[in-house]
Amino acid sequence: MKKNLKKAAAFVVILTMLMSLGACGKSEDKKEDKKDSTNAVSDEDKTFTAALGVMPSNFDPTNLVGAGDMNASRTCYEPLVEEVRGTTELEPWLAESYEVPDAKTYIFKLREGVKFADGTDLNAEAVVYSYNRAMAFVSSISTLVQEIESVEATDDMTVTIKLKSDNSGFLYNVAKIGIISPTWCKENESDGDWAQAYCARHSCGTGAYQISGYEEDQYYTMEKFEDYWGGWKDNQIDTIQTLIVKDNATQIQMLNSGEVDKLQIPITENLDILEANENIDVLTEESLQTNIFTFNTKKAPFDNLLVRQAVTLAMDYEGVKDNVYNGKATVPSGFMPAKFAEHDDSIPQQSQNLEKAKELMEQSGVGECNISVHLCEGSDDQVQMAQILQANLAEIGITLEVKVMPWLSMVEENSSPDTAPELSALNMGAFTGDSVFFLKQNFHSMYSGQPYNWSFYENPKFDEAIDKATATVDEKEKQEYLNTAQNILVDDCAALYITSPDSVEAINNKYQGFKIHPLDYYYSIRFYQISIGE
Template identity: 30%
Template structure:
């Protein structure tokens, strides 16, 4: 088995670190709790696969939310017109796609236009774009319908990848890639194992310390993942239960990395299925969540109760947004008003089966609901099965509560407020099946203002979030902090919350 060979390299003792080892490829392993691939096509990508795609594909810029600065990647520089309607990017020369073709302005235009035309993933981040102009071989200009922060857009976590536009969707489904990044696909096994190898023609070169290969492996059992971290088989674990993190703190072979995040946990209500089609019932349920017990008991304080949908630390968060608290008395009054004074109904909550934190949150919530005569079935499912159930054609066949995380497709409040709550004809991530024309208008206008008047844009996003708090199509439970168990020998690792769970493996090595 491949990972056993990797283990043999990872745990070799100091006495064996002889010239023979230098001939062995340096291999890193990322242990992930769920499927490592949901979408293969970079224009479709909108899920877990970003953990490896950002090592295969690149964007024009990369955003650092801690400094609010942009780093050049495929673009070496850029400028904005005075009216904010034209953004010009100057491309890096000498960059090759893994297909052998040159990355130039025509390719950038083709990749982005393909993403927009397909309408998949986070394609809506390009809504402001009216046209894309090839100025010359290495200069591309974006002409906008309204001023928008295009530096954030081209640096997005999703739907901003620059790829060779010569290939179609079926080609990607065969396991090919067409990126410019430091790594390319070597092999894979379904959606649970991805092996990348270094791309010899990478524009950044291979001088210095770098991994030759990176393995992304699904490890659904938290206890197994912990053992793999302790033994050195895994260099970084996506997420371990807090109890395991606490136990690993004194292990000299493990380093605990704690950073802020733009990720939150949400419970989306099926607004098209009784009794949750009644906003009074939804509001009642928002008062039954034991928020503080979750923060302390599940997260051990590594997080905070959410206030609205936009996470703490990201612009658009505001203390002017309403926040629910645990109040069974208020919940009972609302249930009585809705015609359910004794509860008397059953709800189905789904979550990703390998996520221990989600399971524990659901169980704590279940115990509170039982006090009001509401039975909550807590069902763990593989992510693809959970999502498939959420998209069932008949709303009555779907779950009642969809528990899951959201992280940004780009560092913008629209990322949180659009995909999950804006009206959708075809269900993708609006898994509460919510539609409110006033809400849609507010976030559309806020997005249009973001490039010229951020303060007023924030005001409108706050108003939109308070509409959600009143209608309660879902509840944001907590804004999490990232706490990761990392091999103590891993060097160069920096967590960037604008690119959740992405490790830039080219910048890492094992010391």
């Protein structure tokens, strides 16, 4: 089977027509990219084809708004320190070494001989520019840098970052800040926008692969960066083609037939088909993810704790585990996944108790009511969870309307409790390896209305526990503060903690070196580590 860009595009066009999905736009330099990459994409073995459920809204490393964006951005742009694949550990990357003299000061010595895709050199100026650029945006990345007081070039290859307050977990944040070419950005700025418009659909990082072409809602391609500082071997991938396939069942069929090499969706069905295919490896790991429905605590009826408690007791958690995830999931004990070392094991698992739920609804005085839950398109598991909850809530006098919508629309409506629905779905994987940040990002009052505190949850006692856990370098103290924070979230029913699904991923087994990564959700692939087997 010949897998080249022309065939991939044609296939997606046909698939798109069948699914009534029209293309929204086209890359201006697509023809040039196609021409330049003819040799690479004509080699089947060196072309890796992936299926993705949604077109990334942005390739910009410091303007990401969804998990799909990370698939390309993490490949094109690299941080000072990097996550070791398959773990939450960190290792030096663009920084060859670093020092942390105190919890407010981080000093990075940069690696020599690293180039950006435009041919310019990595230096301290580029790092300072990238961090200043990140701090200029309001996005999910801005939450990682808003505690920075200053970023300075101590010399040409040394950067010092000072924080406003102690943060013992700041290195985990550093692993998420991709470094971009300042020369390239400045050449492509428009009205002082830090080149945001241009970066949305182009790339210029130090990463092993860079964006070479795309067609909206159909595909995008990345080609290997010949001058990548890590060097190249003959058995590595030259070209990455990512096809946008919004139907999960179609993705699975394409993997099974060999049309694609990797799925980037939660696999909850047809596992038997994939496991029976001798050309496919199906991998399973316990995850650092909790799927939740956020309660809009600023809007009736969920401004009432008794109603939140009733819904929490009404949910059929075992039904979700067995029917949505085929048993490959864990019923959560609060929000923090049990795989985190800092999880408080004394918290009992969520459990259904419809009779108690009915009693609490009666005590609340709310009576029968209508509410809605908004889900992200392309997330079949969210739809199934909502359908189970819909049946459960009918038992306690609550009518649930289910609405599927684009991710960006969900982000926009959840910027305010007035425009947000009563419930919103979030499949919350761990963004960083810092368990404190995992809790903080979703429930600290400083993130209310931002990604991802869509509960608009504001509790000073919770904030205090998280702030103290952030600042301390004493592990015992940190654990005590985290236990307090976890129990507050359970007591307040800050969200509906539904399930912690296992990470189940499938890949064509002619490619070696892929590891399930517990961070960045199920989209994270270190393509550079993948080699072509015998």
